[in-house]
Amino acid sequence: MIEARNFQFLVLGLSAAWAVVIAYMFYLVRRDKKLNQELSRLRDMLSDREKSSR
Amino acid sequence: MKEKAIYITGGLAGIILLLNIYNIFMVLPDEANQGAVYRILFFHVPPAITGMVLFFVAMVGGIGFLSFKDFWWDALSVAAVEVGVVMSVVNLVTGSIWGRNQWGIWWAWDARITSQFLCVLIYVGYLVIRPAFSDATQRATISAVLSIFAFADIPIVWFSIRWWRTQHPGPVLETGGLQHDMAMALLYNTIGFLLLGAALTLIRLRSEEVQREIESMRRLAHAL
Amino acid sequence: MANKVWTIVAKDLRSEFRSKESINAAVSFALVMLVIFNFAFDPTAEETHTLSGGLLWIIFVFAGTLVLNRSFARELPNDCLDALIAAPIPGFQLFLGKAIAGFILVLGVELISLPVFGIFYDIDLIAPFWRLFLVMALGTWALTVIGTTFSALTVNVRLREIMLPMLIYPVLMPALIAAITMSGSILDGGTFSGNNLIWLKLLSGFSVIYTALAVGLIDIVLVG
Numbered sequence: 001m002i003e004a005r006n007f008q009f010l011v012l013g014l015s016a017a018w019a020v021v022i023a024y025m026f027y028l029v030r031r032d033k034k035l036n037q038e039l040s041r042l043r044d045m046l047s048d049r050e051k052s053s054r
Numbered sequence: 055m056k057e058k059a060i061y062i063t064g065g066l067a068g069i070i071l072l073l074n075i076y077n078i079f080m081v082l083p084d085e086a087n088q089g090a091v092y093r094i095l096f097f098h099v100p101p102a103i104t105g106m107v108l109f110f111v112a113m114v115g116g117i118g119f120l121s122f123k124d125f126w127w128d129a130l131s132v133a134a135v136e137v138g139v140v141m142s143v144v145n146l147v148t149g150s151i152w153g154r155n156q157w158g159i160w161w162a163w164d165a166r167i168t169s170q171f172l173c174v175l176i177y178v179g180y181l182v183i184r185p186a187f188s189d190a191t192q193r194a195t196i197s198a199v200l201s202i203f204a205f206a207d208i209p210i211v212w213f214s215i216r217w218w219r220t221q222h223p224g225p226v227l228e229t230g231g232l233q234h235d236m237a238m239a240l241l242y243n244t245i246g247f248l249l250l251g252a253a254l255t256l257i258r259l260r261s262e263e264v265q266r267e268i269e270s271m272r273r274l275a276h277a278l
Numbered sequence: 279m280a281n282k283v284w285t286i287v288a289k290d291l292r293s294e295f296r297s298k299e300s301i302n303a304a305v306s307f308a309l310v311m312l313v314i315f316n317f318a319f320d321p322t323a324e325e326t327h328t329l330s331g332g333l334l335w336i337i338f339v340f341a342g343t344l345v346l347n348r349s350f351a352r353e354l355p356n357d358c359l360d361a362l363i364a365a366p367i368p369g370f371q372l373f374l375g376k377a378i379a380g381f382i383l384v385l386g387v388e389l390i391s392l393p394v395f396g397i398f399y400d401i402d403l404i405a406p407f408w409r410l411f412l413v414m415a416l417g418t419w420a421l422t423v424i425g426t427t428f429s430a431l432t433v434n435v436r437l438r439e440i441m442l443p444m445l446i447y448p449v450l451m452p453a454l455i456a457a458i459t460m461s462g463s464i465l466d467g468g469t470f471s472g473n474n475l476i477w478l479k480l481l482s483g484f485s486v487i488y489t490a491l492a493v494g495l496i497d498i499v500l501v502g
Contacts, residue, residue, distance in 0.1 A: 006091035009155035013094040016147045017101070021250070024140045028257050035264045042271040049278050120498060175448040183445065186435040196431050199495050200445075203427070206491060207449050214452035214480055218459065221473055 060256045067249035074242045091155050096240055098148040100247035101141040102170065106208070108138030108251055109177065113205040116198030125266060128194035131201050132184065133258035135177050137251050142174045157225050164226055165219035169212045176204045176211075190269060282367045286375025287382070293352065294383060300348045301387060304341040308391040311337045312398055326399045331462025335454060337391060338414070339421060342384040343443050346425030349380050350433040359433065369497035373426065377492075381422040388414055401465060409464045416478075417457030420485045424450050427492040430499050456481040 078096050115131030118124070149167045154160045161167070180200050187193035232240065294300060315333055319325065326333075353359035362372060392414075396403040403410070428445045432438045447454075456477040463474055470478055 006089040006155055009151060010091045010093055013091070013148050013151040013155075014097055016151060017094075017097045017144045020140060020144045020147060024137075024254070028254065028261065032257070032261050032264070035261060035268060038268050039264060039271070042268060042275060046271060046275055046278070049275070053278070172448055172451055179441075179445045179448060183432070183435065183441050186432075186437065186441060192434070195498060199431065199499055202495065203449060203488075203491060206487060207452070210452045210480070210484055210487075214455050217476060217480070218455050221459070 056256065056260055060253055060260075063249050063256065064253035067246050067253055070242055070246035070249065074239060074246060077239050077242070091152065094148050094152045096243045098145060098152060099240060100244040101144040101148070103244055104247045104251040105138045105141035105145060105170075105173075107248065108134040108141065108255065109173070109201075109205055109208065111255070112138060112177075112201045116201035119194050119198045125190065125194060126263070128197060129259050129262035129266070130255075131194075131197060132181075132262055133255045135180055135201065136258055137254045139174055139177050139181065140254070141247070141251055142170055142177075145170055146174065153225070162225045164224055165212075165216040168219075169215045172211050172215070173208055176207060180204060190266065279371060282371045283375045283378065286367070286372055287379045290349075290352075290376060290379035291382065294348075294379075300345045301383060304344045304384075304387045305390050307344060308337045308341040308387060309394060311340065312391070312395055316398065321399070323400060326401065327466060328462070330395075330399065330401055330465045331458045331460070334392075334395060334461055335417065335458045337395075338384070338388050338418070339447070339450070339454060340443075341387050341391070342418065342421050343425060343446060345383050345387060346380050346422065346429055346446075347439060347442050349376050349426050349429040351429065351438060354433065363500050369500050370493040372500070373430070373492060373496040376430075377422050377426040380426050381419055384422060385415065385418050388418060403465075406464045406467065409470065410461060413457055413460045413464060413478075413481075416481045416485060417453060417461075420453035420457075420481060420488065421446075421450060423485065423488050423492050424453075427488075427496065427499070430496060453481055453484045456484070 074096070078093055112131045112134035115127045115129075115134060118127030119131065146167060149170070150160050153162050153164070153167070180197065183200070184193055184197055187196060312333075315321075319329070321329060350359065353362055363369075365372075392403060392410075395401065424446050425442075428442055428449075432441050432445070435441055460468075460470075460474050460477050460481070468474055
């Protein structure tokens with residue numbers, strides 16, 4: 001049902017499309033992790049300072 | 055609640071796109087002139103539509119911030135622009151590959167891909183200039199104005215480049231008339247990509263809100 | 279209202295003519311580009327005719343951006359910008375004043391470069407001059423409106439000289455295409471009929487839309 005004609009390009013095209021989307025998803029996940037780490041670090045630092053200032 | 059929204063939209067997107075892939079590959083026949091490669095269409099047009107919708111959402115976010123001064127609107131704006139750029143890049147990449155197959159060159163400067171490229175450039179400018187502002191309010195205000203200027207340009211860009219191409223004729227990516235089942239597949243993929251875009255935007259939005267929280271904590275930490 | 283606008287125009291022009299910093303830079307830059315073009319393409323008479331519109335506007339836009347970059351940046355030392363914003367002049371009149379001054383300066387640079395271009399590349403400028411001047415005026419106003427607005431947007435940004443062109447050129451592109459196409463056609467003896475009429479309408483429409491947007495949003499940009 002599917003011709004071999006131009007099939008390679010089709011695979012290339014779809015792979016490229018999804019590669020871009022998945023690369024962006026990875027970027028989002030990594031960014032999220034980094035931000036959450038920074039957030040908990042700041043939270044710890046702030047609670048330490050509060051305790052020490054009391 | 056935000057988490058649930060992300061999972062639902064993402065999940066729906068995944069389901070629709072997966073089902074449609076089966077449809078696209080197994081059910082639809084080959085096109086007369088192009089063979090199998092025309093199926094790129096289903097992953098070329100929906101991202102473009104999603105990108106444009108997201109750029110519109112970004113403008114709404116900009117107007118929202120200018121009207122309500124709530125930073126949530128600014129977060130929406132930058133999230134929509136970022137995901138919109140990603141979707142538009144998908145459109146460019148698939149268009150280039152399709153063009154390589156059809157005409158033998160990777161970039162033929164046809165009207166649609168050129169216009170899309172220009173739109174990507176405009177919004178990349180938006181993304182690049184944002185970090186250059188350290189003050190959050192100024193950043194949000196400038197971004198809002200930029201998002202309005204940028205979206206106003208989109209129809210003008212498309213028209214001007216198409217008119218230019220009419221005077222300097224060149225290759226046109228043949229999408230032709232679609233049979234009913236192909237049109238339905240295109241519609242389903244469009245919905246799928248719109249949902250995917252929405253899910254990614256929500257994730258990016260939440261990420262931006264976390265960043266704002268970090269900035270306010272940093273200010274607090276410096277103050278103490 | 280006209281009084282205040284013209285006060286700003288006069289102030290900017292006077293300031294520029296005292297130091298001549300951006301005019302000198304822009305004119306030198308334009309002349310160097312004209313020379314580089316000859317080495318880059320070594321055009322025959324025929325080729326120059328085809329490329330003339332594009333070359334002219336590449337030079338005008340790059341040189342013009344140099345001038346417009348200074349538009350708001352010149353107010354930074356000694357807190358002049360804060361003083362201007364605090365002054366009893368509405369934001370949009372301040373903007374119009376700066377835009378008109380910038381327009382006059384950029385048009386001046388263009389009119390200096392034009393005869394040099396005609397001499398270097400043996401192009402008849404006398405016959406089509408007034409039509410060319412109309413296109414130059416319209417195109418320069420589009421460049422000025424966008425350039426002045428983005429100059430205000432980026433005035434506090436670190437890498438302003440790089441950011442400003444990056445923002446201006448994609449947004450300006452439709453107007454640029456119109457100006458280039460019309461200029462090329464006019465230098466070849468064309469008139470404002472047929473295709474050129476559509477370009478003329480496009481360029482005028484672009485200028486109107488963006489002048490309106492700039493005037494509407496500039497207060498938000500300046501004051502925040």
